[in-house]
Structures are given as C-alpha cells and as structure tokens.
Amino acid sequence: MMVPLRRIHEPKPSLWSKIWQIHWVFVLLLTATASVGFAMLYSAANGSLDPWADRQMVRFVVGIGLLVAVAVTDIRIWFRYAYVIYFVAFVLLVGVEIMGDIGMGARRWLDVGIISLQPSEVMKIAIALSLARYFHCRSPEEVGRLAWLIPPVLMILAPVGLVLRQPDLGTAVMLMAVGVTVLFLAGVKIWKFVVFGGLGLGAVPLAWNFLHDYQKKRVLTFINPENDPLGSGYHIIQSQIALGSGGIAGKGFLQGTQSHLSFLPEMQTDFIFTMLAEEFGMIGGVVLLSLYALLFIYGYAISMRSRSQFGRLLGLGMTTTFFLYVFINIAMVMGLIPVVGIPLPLVSYGGTAMLSLLFGLGLVMCVYVHRDVAFGRRGLSEDF
Secondary structure (H helix, E strand, O other), X not given: OOOOOOOOOOOOOOHXXXXXXXXXXXXXXXXXXXXXXXXXXXXXXXXXXXXXXXXXXXXXXXXXXXHHHHHHOOHHHHHHXXXXXXXXHHXXXXXXXXXXEEEOOEXXXXXXXXXXXXXXXXXXXXXXXXXXXXXXXXXXXXXXXXXXXXXXXXXXXXXXXXXHOOOOHHHHHXXXXXXXXXXXXXXXXXXXXXXXXXXXXXXXXXXXXXXXXXXXXXXXXXXXXXXXXXXXXXXXXXXXXXXXXXXXXXXXXXXXXXXXXXOXXXXXXXXXXXXXXXXXXXXXXXXXXXXXXXXXXXXXXXHHOOOOHHHHHHHHHHHHHHHHHHHHHHHHHOOOOOOOOOOOOOOXXXXXXXXXXXXXXXHHHHHHHXXXXXXXXXXXXXXX
C-alpha cells in the first residue's frame, strides 16, 4: 500500500535568526558612509557638533533601528500592504497641496503633529513598492500588452503632477525615474520607452511655459552660469571653484576657504560633496564614491538573489533610487546638470531624507533576509 507523502513545514525563523541574517557588511558600509557625513557637518559648523552633526547622528541611529525593523518584517506583509502605503502617501501629497507648510518659496512639508513630514520622500518608496506588487501579479504576456501599462503609468504620473505643483522639479524627476526603472526591469519593451520619450521631448516647449521663473533660471544658468555670476549662477560657480581648489589631496580638514569663508552656499545640504572635495581633494571624493559603489553592488546583487519577482523588483527599484540620489547630486554640484535640490544620501543634513532612505534600504535588506521566500501572485507561499 502506498502511503501519501505529507508536506513537512519548516518552522518559521525566529526574530533573532532574521536579525543575524541581515547583511551586516552592508550596514557597516552605510555607517562608514554616514560617518563621512558626520565629519563634514562638523566641519561645516566650524568644528562644532551643533547644530548639524549631533542631530544627524541621532537620526542615523534611529534610521538604523528602522532599517532593522523593516528588514525582519515578513516580505509578504510589504507585498500585502503595498497599495495601502501608496494610497497613504498619495493622500499626504494631496494634504500638502491643501494645507502644507511653505518654506523657501515651495509648499513641500506637512505638519502631522509630532514631526514635519515631506510626503514626496515617502512616495519614492511607495511607488517602488506598488509597482513591484503590480508587476509581480502580471504574467509576461500581460506586461507586453499596452492596456496593462495604463494603471502603472497613472500611478507614476499622478504623484509626479502633485510634486510639480509644490513646486519640486528635482523630486518629480526622481519619482519619474524610479517608476520608469521598475517598468524597464519588469520587462516593458524598449520601443515603448522610445515612443513615450519622443512624445515627452515633443512636449518640452509646452512644459517650458509651465516652469516657474526660478526653474527657468536654473536651466539657463546650467547652459551658461557666467551670465549672472552674482545671481542665479553664483551657486554653481562657487561650487566649481571649491572643487577645483581642492586638487589631489585637498586643503585639509576644517581648512576649506570657500566653505569656511561663506562663499559656498548650502554647504551642509546640497553642496556638501563640494566641501568634501575642497578639504580632502580628489582622494576624498574617490573614497566616498567607492563606498557608494560598494553599496550599489551589494544592493543589486542582493536583489537578483531573490526568488520572487516582487523581491527582485523592489530591491532593484530601491537600489536604483539610492543610485539616482548620488548621481544627480554629484552631477549637479559639478555643473553637469541643472541645480535641482537633491541631497547627497547619508551625507547631506536632513531628517526626512535620511529616514526615508534607510527605510528604503531596509526593504533591500528585507529582500535579502527573505530571499528564499517564493510566493504566488496573491502573496501566498508556494508549496514545494
């Protein structure tokens, strides 16, 4: 008589086993990168922990705790609530439009009582989560059909439109780039990107009329910053002077003249890489870029090891978001693209950006911890 085989269920891993499974080398690299930021914020305050470095350290510690909490959460929970998170982020963006706080001429912040939140940072995570779930639930044949691309395109364009109204062109570009990246990784044909890209280029003259005056100045300044050296071109000219004056080895810690004589604006946020290059030269810049490169390599390698489509798309989407932060900021301070106000991740001063980034990287760690968890289109575990 044949006895039917019974499926043996392995016990669920404990919380401590999940914590041990976290890629701690990745966390160590994050800490080393953030430490560069602590040092530069200390320098920006002329050798003082107050007002930036000490607060940034506290935020990083809180952020690492958040990263660990996100990493040990079952990946199927993030799958299940991906659309809910997107909906909440979208509602918060609408809330900014209605009752957001205005700062530096833009309405980007929302006071939720305990903290002041920038919902556009939350939306960067929400887009990656929701698109990863959407394409996890689609077959390759469905991904190839144009009709199935309408919902994810709307999921991208709706928050992009709200962010452009704040106005925040840099973050809008980031949201669009993250969304397009996930679409590409999900298997959308290249010719569709070419068609939509061509339509986008054709709409540039129309879009120009909707840009604010300061945004038009940034584009014109990018083309020729010498046209207004004391006005709109001041930031990028001073940044290029500081970058060039650092040379190979730099002027030394706390010895940067452009930054410490107050020629370099926003040195604790958008232009902190310029201050680093002035004080530590090309060597310091290469060291920081090497740390970033290692984080990117680990992030992409971790994502590709996931057995689920959701995990792969989520990890690749969040790692690409991290990469875009670094690329846009450094290209901006070097004058390769217009100034768009994107911080340098883990290094620039900022609370919401730091916490949202570590939350996103916590999702990458969650993909790593649950890399062997495979589940169907409804988030249910597959039986083997």
